Amino acid sequence: MKSQPVDTTNFRVFKDWDIDFNGHKRNKHSRGAYDGEGINPGWLPQIERKP
Numbered sequence: 001m002k003s004q005p006v007d008t009t010n011f012r013v014f015k016d017w018d019i020d021f022n023g024h025k026r027n028k029h030s031r032g033a034y035d036g037e038g039i040n041p042g043w044l045p046q047i048e049r050k051p
Contacts, residue, residue: 003031 005028011017018026020035027035034040 003029005029 008017008028020026020030021033022035022040024035030036
């Protein structure tokens with residue numbers, strides 16, 4: 001999902017704030033768990049941290 005850029009200042013305190021669930025770098029227009037298009041392998045919720 002794409003939209004107008006948002007101010008990401010508040011997210012920068014989190015490790016990997018700019019990485020999507022596939023490990024790809026997000027751009028400033030991205031929204032949601034995955035950036036870009038294509039097949040996303042997904043992952044099942046687990047108690048452990050996602051690698």
